[in-house]
Amino acid sequence: MKKNLIVANWKMHLNVSSASIYINRFNKEVPVHRNIEVVIAPSFLAIQPLSLEVDHRKIKLAAQNAYFKDEGAFTGEVSFTMLRDLVKYVIIGHSERRLYFHEDLETVRDKVSACYRNGLTPILCIGETKAERIAGETKRVIHDQLITALSNLTAEEVRGIVIAYEPIWAISTFQGEVAKPQDIQRVIDFIVYQISELYGSKVAEEVRILYGGSVNPDSVSGYLALENCDGALIGGASLNYLEFAKIINKAYLIRGKE
Numbered sequence: 001m002k003k004n005l006i007v008a009n010w011k012m013h014l015n016v017s018s019a020s021i022y023i024n025r026f027n028k029e030v031p032v033h034r035n036i037e038v039v040i041a042p043s044f045l046a047i048q049p050l051s052l053e054v055d056h057r058k059i060k061l062a063a064q065n066a067y068f069k070d071e072g073a074f075t076g077e078v079s080f081t082m083l084r085d086l087v088k089y090v091i092i093g094h095s096e097r098r099l100y101f102h103e104d105l106e107t108v109r110d111k112v113s114a115c116y117r118n119g120l121t122p123i124l125c126i127g128e129t130k131a132e133r134i135a136g137e138t139k140r141v142i143h144d145q146l147i148t149a150l151s152n153l154t155a156e157e158v159r160g161i162v163i164a165y166e167p168i169w170a171i172s173t174f175q176g177e178v179a180k181p182q183d184i185q186r187v188i189d190f191i192v193y194q195i196s197e198l199y200g201s202k203v204a205e206e207v208r209i210l211y212g213g214s215v216n217p218d219s220v221s222g223y224l225a226l227e228n229c230d231g232a233l234i235g236g237a238s239l240n241y242l243e244f245a246k247i248i249n250k251a252y253l254i255r256g257k258e
């Protein structure tokens with residue numbers, strides 16, 4: 001059975017000391033849940049201190065980004081190689097990276113390859129803008145993002161990937177609308193279809209697909225009830241340890257006992 005994944009994307013919030021306080025408090029709210037993997041993606045600065053503090057049975061760490069070259073003269077960048085032994089996952093292709101830092105399809109593809117090359121697991125974010133949605137282009141956008149990002153991988157590598165479907169129109173920081181679970185189901189079905197067309201249905205069954213976009217303790221159950229939705233990627237609501245703990249405990253009620 002696939003482990004469900006609940007991921008906190010802290011974005012550019014929580015400095016080293018607030019991250020440490022959060023983790024201490026959060027630890028008391030959440031037991032180790034079988035079948036639910038809790039992942040926290042802090043800022044680069046907080047990764048190293050947190051890696052010494054967290055209970056690794058309870059929390060896995062992720063980076064929010066990394067550069068695709070392993071080392072060299074790339075001022076200001078952090079490589080996947082440098083993250084080895086510190087994190088298990090790296091978020092790649094988040095819409096904020098694509099929009100604000102101009103990451104194109106090929107950059108995201110190279111980051112996914114670099115992630116595997118360094119023994120880490122990508123959480124690949126894909127999703128369409130509001131304008132693309134209104135223009136009926138959701139499937140084309142998802143297809144292009146997915147196919148390019150996976151193009152250098154073996155079927156075995158694709159099997160282990162985590163894909164986060166995050167429609168940009170539903171992300172809280174872009175004044176997100178609350179997405180209806182049935183709209184999300186259609187896109188998740190399409191992602192599964194695309195992967196099975198390319199790599200076979202066995203691989204498609206094993207890929208974990210998350211939903212992200214304004215998920216909170218009230219809405220999480222509706223998304224986790226969807227077929228082939230294996231977890232959630234949470235931004236705003238993960239900044240408060242009590243809210244994030246509530247989300248995890250709700251996820252456990254739905255999925256943990258399966």
Ligand code: PGA
Binds near residue numbers: 166236
């Ligand atoms: P949100 O962010 O939960 O605040 O909408 C999700 C994300 O951007 O990953």
